[in-house]
Amino acid sequence: xxxxxxxxxxxxxxxxxxxxxxxxxxxxxxxxxxxxxxxxxxxxxxxxxxxxxxxxxxxxxxxxxxxxxxxxxxxxxxxxxxxxxxxxxxxxxxxxxxxxxxxxxxxxxxxxxxxxxxxxxxxxxxxxxxxxxxxxxxxxxxxxxxxxxxxxxxxxxxxxxxxxxxxxxxxxxxxxxxxxxxxxxxxxxxxxxxxxxxxxxxxxxxxx
Amino acid sequence: xxxxxxxxxxxxxxxxxxxxxxxxxxxxxxxxxxxxxxxxxxxxxxxxxxxxxxxxxxxxxxxxxxxxxxxxxxxxxxxxxxxxxxxxxxxxxxxxxxxxxxxxxxxxxxxxxxxxxxxxxxxxxxxxxxxxxxxxxxxxxxxxxxxxxxxxxxxxxxxxxxxxxxxxxxxxxxxxxxxxxxxxxxxxxxxxxxxxxxxxxxxxxxxxxxxxxxxxxxxxxxxxxxxxxxxxxxxxxxxxxxxxxxxxxxxxxxxxxxxxxxxxxxxxxxxxxxxxxxxxxxxxxx
Numbered sequence: 001x002x003x004x005x006x007x008x009x010x011x012x013x014x015x016x017x018x019x020x021x022x023x024x025x026x027x028x029x030x031x032x033x034x035x036x037x038x039x040x041x042x043x044x045x046x047x048x049x050x051x052x053x054x055x056x057x058x059x060x061x062x063x064x065x066x067x068x069x070x071x072x073x074x075x076x077x078x079x080x081x082x083x084x085x086x087x088x089x090x091x092x093x094x095x096x097x098x099x100x101x102x103x104x105x106x107x108x109x110x111x112x113x114x115x116x117x118x119x120x121x122x123x124x125x126x127x128x129x130x131x132x133x134x135x136x137x138x139x140x141x142x143x144x145x146x147x148x149x150x151x152x153x154x155x156x157x158x159x160x161x162x163x164x165x166x167x168x169x170x171x172x173x174x175x176x177x178x179x180x181x182x183x184x185x186x187x188x189x190x191x192x193x194x195x196x197x198x199x200x201x202x203x204x205x206x207x208x
Numbered sequence: 209x210x211x212x213x214x215x216x217x218x219x220x221x222x223x224x225x226x227x228x229x230x231x232x233x234x235x236x237x238x239x240x241x242x243x244x245x246x247x248x249x250x251x252x253x254x255x256x257x258x259x260x261x262x263x264x265x266x267x268x269x270x271x272x273x274x275x276x277x278x279x280x281x282x283x284x285x286x287x288x289x290x291x292x293x294x295x296x297x298x299x300x301x302x303x304x305x306x307x308x309x310x311x312x313x314x315x316x317x318x319x320x321x322x323x324x325x326x327x328x329x330x331x332x333x334x335x336x337x338x339x340x341x342x343x344x345x346x347x348x349x350x351x352x353x354x355x356x357x358x359x360x361x362x363x364x365x366x367x368x369x370x371x372x373x374x375x376x377x378x379x380x381x382x383x384x385x386x387x388x389x390x391x392x393x394x395x396x397x398x399x400x401x402x403x404x405x406x407x408x409x410x411x412x413x414x415x416x417x418x419x420x421x422x423x424x425x426x427x428x429x430x431x432x433x434x435x436x437x438x439x440x441x442x443x444x445x446x447x448x449x450x451x452x453x454x455x456x457x458x459x460x461x462x463x464x465x466x467x468x469x470x471x472x473x474x475x476x477x478x479x480x481x482x483x484x485x486x487x488x489x490x491x492x493x494x
Contacts, residue, residue, distance in 0.1 A: 005312065020262065021269045021317040024255045025307060032250040049250070050258055057262040129242045148243040176239055 008073050013065040020057055027074055028053065031081050034150045038085050038141065040134040048088055052081040075156040078146060082160050089138075132182035140175035147172045249303070252320035259319065271321040272310070274303070277332040279422045282396055285310055285318045286325040290343040292316075294394040296419055313393070314345045335363045335427055337397050344393055350380060351388035355398055358389065364427040365457040365489070366404040366434065369411070375490075390414030396423060407438040408456055429457065442471030444491050446483045453478040458489035 008026065012019030031052055036045035056077055060068060133141065146157045147168075158168040179185065256271060270287030274297055281297040283306050293310060300306045303320060310318045327339040337359065344352045357375040361367045369385050376385075392400045392414065400413040401423040410431070413420055424431065437445065437456045445461045446453035448468035453475075454461035472478040475485065475492045485492045 017264050017268045018317070021259060021264060021319070022311075024258050025269075025317045025319050028255040028258060029249045029304075030247065032254060033247045036248070037246055046251075046254065049254065050261060053258040054262055057264075125242065126245055129239075130246065133243075133246070144243070148240055149247055151247075180239060 009069050009071050012060060012068040012071065016060060016068075019068070020060060023056070023073055023077070024053055027077050030074060030150060031077050034078055034145055035081055035085060037130075037133055037145045037149050038082075039088075040130075044088070048081065048084050052077060052084050055080050055084065072156070074150070075152055075159070078150045078152060078156075079160045082142065082146065128184040129179070132179050132184040135182060135184070136175060136178055140171060140178055143168055143171040144175035144179070252322045255319040256321045270310075270314070270316050270318040272306070272318040273321050273324060275324055275329065275332060277396065278335075278426045279396060279419065282332070284324070284328060284394075284397070286328070287316070287318075288343065289325075290341045291325065291328070291394055291397060292318075292343045292345065294397050296396070296416075299416070331397060335399075337399075340397065342394060342398065347388070347391055347393070350376075350378070350384060351391060353378075354380070354385055354388035355392060355400075358392075358400055358403065359398055361399055361402040362459065363399075364429055365455065365459070366402050366408065366410060366424075366429065367455065367489075368404045368406050368408070370406065371455075371490070372403070395419070399423075402427075402429075404434075406443070407441075408434055408443055409438045410434070437471065440471060441473050444472040444475060444478055446470035446472055446478055446481070451483050452486050453483040453491060454486040455489045455491055458486055460486055460488060 006014075008019055008022050010019075011022055028049065032045050032049040035048045035052070036042060039045055039048060059080075133144070136144065143157055143161060146152050146160060147154065150157075152160070154165050154168050154172070157172070158165045161168060161171075163171075252273065259269060260266075267288055270285050270292050272283055272285035272293075274281050274283055279296075283293075283295050283297055283300075283303070284291060285293040292314065295306060295309075297306075300309070307318055310316070331337040331340050342355075344355065347355070353376050354372060357372050360375065369382055372385055373380055373382065389400045389403060390413070392398050395401075395415050396419075401410070401415060401420040403411045403413050405411045410420065410424060410429075415423075421431075434457065437443075442456065444453045445456045445458075445464060446469075447460075447464045448470050452460070453470075453472055456462075470481070470483070472481070472483070478485075478491075
């Protein structure tokens with residue numbers, strides 16, 4: 001990504017504004033994608049993404065050049081993003097008046113009711129994965145999203161979650177298993193018979 | 209779930225990161241690929257809004273957007289009131305590739321926005337870019353002079369490099385001229401596709417052939433007519449009624465009826481025949 005030109009961390013150390021601009025240019029998509037899948041709402045992903053970078057910028061201004069040089073940009077930003085999101089969820093829970101935006105509801109009316117259910121069936125495989133991911137409990141969704149949307153290593157995810165690496169691997173793995181079992185994905189495009197998760201799009205596709 | 213892995217290990221390495229991991233191997237493949245598809249790019253304007261709100265001075269970065277044009281979608285970058293670059297969208301796999309190439313060329317970041325700079329859409333629609341100003345990045349003064357002279361070639365007309373040399377003045381070699389032309393930072397806007405070889409046929413201006421052809425076609429350059437004059441060795445075209453001679457693609461030359469077309473192989477020949485040079489297309493120094 002960054003070899004021939006000076007790496008972003010070097011830019012951050014020598015010219016904060018230029019480095020920050022490059023940071024935003026190269027990482028804004030990843031940060032927003034993670035927040036989009038965590039929050040389930042494009043509007044919130046926009047807001048929380050803005051917040052993440054604003055916090056990053058003010059933090060960077062206080063860092064010494066040496067410290068900026070040693071950053072792992074993506075992991076560092078996603079750490080901030082995860083905190084911003086967790087704070088947001090906590091705040092929203094405390095103030096239910098504004099909480100209606102928090103649920104995944106404003107992207108897809110999610111599940112249960114026959115209407116959306118049918119829509120989910122009709123939707124593309126991608127849409128159904130989005131729905132299933134949004135339904136995943138937070139303690140599974142966060143590690144799965146950080147690992148597979150944010151493209152962080154297990155060590156990096158473990159640091160963000162403040163858990164041992166082994167625990168994180170297990171959480172991600174269980175999260176993926178839960179996704180595979182999710183009703184949205186288990187209902188197959190094949191139509192008719194919902195003969196359980198064996199037919200799921202993402203069921204075990206490799207057999208030894 | 210983790211029964212018989214090892215078969216395919218795709219996960220660990222979407223970005224070539226992390227260590228080999230048994231956990232990652234195997235059955236998750238399709239699902240992980242599905243998740244990877246959810247990494248969608250941020251909407252245009254997202255990055256620019258961050259920079260604005262963070263208070264990064266606007267002159268520290270450039271903006272760009274994809275705009276429709278008669279020859280297909282173009283990326284056009286701009287900043288500080290100037291157009292800083294353009295490129296066909298089709299030349300890049302992703303917008304990010306364009307951004308990277310832009311950064312490499314200019315040393316500046318360009319972030320996606322949605323609003324075009326003033327005058328751009330009109331310039332693209334009409335093919336006339338006089339209202340735009342350009343920033344040529346790292347080009348030298350002579351190269352900038354060449355490209356500014358190229359901008360004076362009218363819509364739908366062709367000029368040879370010799371004309372450019374004369375317009376720029378100074379002691380430039382043809383090599384320098386062509387190097388400047390090929391360094392055009394704003395293809396389609398700065399009309400290097402309107403340059404011709406000495407015989408009047410379109411020159412290789414460094415753009416992909418098909419793209420340059422589309423630009424000329426869209427401007428109504430009649431390549432068949434251009435070829436006909438080139439084959440006949442007619443570099444200039446005089447009018448038997450006005451006794452003025454022009455480049456064949458000059459708007460005045462195109463109005464000459466076939467009966468009054470007087471072809472010339474050189475300006476000297478035209479002069480000797482008592483013709484004077486057109487003041488619009490300036491086949492000789494005016």
